[in-house]
Amino acid sequence: MNLTFSPEEQAFREEVRRFIAHALPSDISERVRLGRHLSADDHLRWQNILSEQGWLASNWPKEHGGPGWGPVQRHIFDEECAAARAPTVVPFGVNMVAPVIMKFGSTEQQQHYLPRILSNQDWWCQGYSEPGAGSDLAGLNTRAVRDGDHYIVNGQKTWTTLGQHANMLFCLVRTDPDAKKQAGISFLLIDMQTPGITVRPIITLDGAHEVNEIFLDNVRVPIENRVGEEGQGWTCAKFLLTHERTGIAGLGHAKQALRHLKSLANRIHHRGKPLLALPSFRQRVVKAELELMALEVTNLRVIAAARDGGAPGAESSLLKVRGSELRQELSELTRRALGPAALPFFPEFLHGDESLDDAYTQSAAASAQYLNRRKLSIYGGSNEIQKSIVAKTILEM
């Protein structure tokens, strides 16, 4: 057994690192470093840079315009992006709807949508959850009724991340109310400009506008915007939720957060000594360090299995549970490290353009980020749901 990366992989890491160091705009990485919110323009600037380099669609095969990387390279790329404080690529187009279109979409759909995703022409958002269908996603009620060569869609979607910037929505709708729960669902691609669509912001407890509700009121969607057959939507959704989720642990982010925490806890003093020397605090940092070590190797095991042709299944649930818990713990320790300085809340600095004295900027985001990270164990299938998947699939309980 050998845990080191091959010389080619190490050279690849160097290449990625050099490119990001040169290409990532410093104002954007500075905003990420301070935990300030990114504008649509910040995201697009970085994604256009990646697109020109041919690295935006890191999980796409070459035939569709991707770099054709394997799971190991993707892992290295993600780590380097997080370490350099690059914005996370908005996943809804490139990582979520694109694989579904590649797998289930028609040639016309592939030819129309994939190039537009690759060039950042379309900003996609996700219409999955509903007020009554969260963990029980298949319980969704949004109805699509055939009317000639259109569907008329009525219903409400929620938790739509960055939907305020999107011009396209991929959406699970119920086309057959009489079929068994999962069997009556179809997968539609909806232009957000269509009359009848209203986007309403949801403000989260950190004061941010990240998620939205989407109301669909007699929205006419052409039949050709359905991906796959009618009633095949659940298959598409499940494929999307299990597809190549080797990056789900957020390892690069966790590593970056731990580096930041250690440097912070060395700079901050408590009774004349670095905070990191305080036994109760140090012990929690050490525990996080061990958890990260274990998670990294577990993640590499899953990646290696994927590289060798195994499809990661419920293993990604394990990665998600531990990865989200670790990142939450790190955000907790970062907030604690700041002590009283974690109390002031400066929403106009974090979410807007307001400037702030240097004394405040370094600590401004810690509490907001701690609160924001609570979502990690809720979204994309809560940790409770992930554990049920593991119990059922891996342990056959």
Added chain:
Amino acid sequence: MDFALTDEQRMLEETLTRLVTDQVSPEQRRSMLSSASAESSALWNTFAELGLLHMPFSENVGGLGADGTDLMIIMQALGRGLVPEAYLAGLVLPGQLLALTANGEQQKRWLTPLLEGEHQLALAWQEHDARYDAFDVSTHAIQRDGQWHLNGRKDVVLNLAAAAATLVIARLNSGKLALFVVPQNSTGTSSHLYFTMDDQPAGDLTLDNVTLPPENCLSEDVSDALADVLALGRAALCAQAIGAMEEACDQTLAYLKERKQFGLPLSSFQALQHRMVDMHLHLEQSRSMAILAATSLTLPASERDYKIAAAKAYCGESARFIAEQAIQLHGGMGMTEECYVAHYAKHLVMFDHYLGDSDYHLETVSDLLDVA
């Protein structure tokens, strides 16, 4: 041994519960926060009418002589309603410090109007480089030509904007800590005002050669009085957190019973039942610690500080556990500004950052472990 409340205490509890239910609904709280001003709010006036502003002070300064249990009842009710009034920061803490240090004239000028609801005060004890150590003070005071001159900076002073004056701890050349009363807008003061993450009005106060007459010095050796007041404040904060924990648990339990997924109420899933039980256990253990703290206030200082540090550390960890689980069990809803439990969660998380967090207090317990 007796954990029962007296008849008076039960009445106090009922009155406060009714007051909070009637006057601090989520909507009322929101509008109170958005219309925060220096003028007394209607609620503060009600506090005055009910005698709550006199209650925590001893009879010899014109108070009603409430004990730790009475204060616990009050703070718990305020925590339960997330009441946005600076009862502790603007009344109890600065008022107790005045009661312990001020002479008759000074009491008449600053303490009496406080108890009468005519003004509020603030207490500036925290400094940037001192973390949670109230006795690590760099703010400096020197007397020249009969006047005092203060220089330094105080961080996260709660109720700073609404206070008629702020009590400031400063170090003298002798090395002792002194206490000054610095009226609002004194020449040489500047404030950076903000709200804390849990919606409390606060600010950082800079003192740049602030000149004060001799009568504004309340004490030239305030350390023991400060320790007394911090102990009281920590016990009171624990009680307040218990109120917020109760409410967070109640709201979460109600949500689990009401919310259905997979055709069943969430409360029927065993994994969630056990989590709810864990929350309840954290609450009850913390309640015991808060009672311990409230009844330790009259003990000798070292024993008192040991028990109160233990309670504050314990409640700090429990508060966070309950906050995090309340959000998690509410799912996405728990992440939203609109969901009231999220505000309790914010308060319960930030609770640990007031008057020393659990690491800080664990260190105290650990230092005293062998002698206790």
